Amino acid sequence: MLIVDLHWNPQLERQAQDRIYRYGQTKPTFIYRYMCQDTVEQRIKSLQDCKLEIAKVVLPEEGGEVSRCAGGGLNLAELKKLLEM
Numbered sequence: 001m002l003i004v005d006l007h008w009n010p011q012l013e014r015q016a017q018d019r020i021y022r023y024g025q026t027k028p029t030f031i032y033r034y035m036c037q038d039t040v041e042q043r044i045k046s047l048q049d050c051k052l053e054i055a056k057v058v059l060p061e062e063g064g065e066v067s068r069c070a071g072g073g074l075n076l077a078e079l080k081k082l083l084e085m
Contacts, residue, residue: 004034006033
């Protein structure tokens with residue numbers, strides 16, 4: 001699996017990754033994430049990591065579900081901060 005475009009919601013990426021693993025699968029599966037240095041992608045990844053930490057605190061260990069992480073989308077101030085270089 002190649003991930004070339006990050007999503008604001010890290011759970012969507014996890015869902016896509018989980019879909020390539022199947023019960024009874026015996027062959028190895030590889031997931032590669034391509035990111036360019038000094039771009040907005042690194043800031044999105046940082047935001048994803050933050051959202052995953054929030055989910056760990058708020059949700060139960062297994063079986064938790066996040067539909068709109070951290071209360072929804074980005075506000076204008078967060079988007080401006082994300083795009084600052």
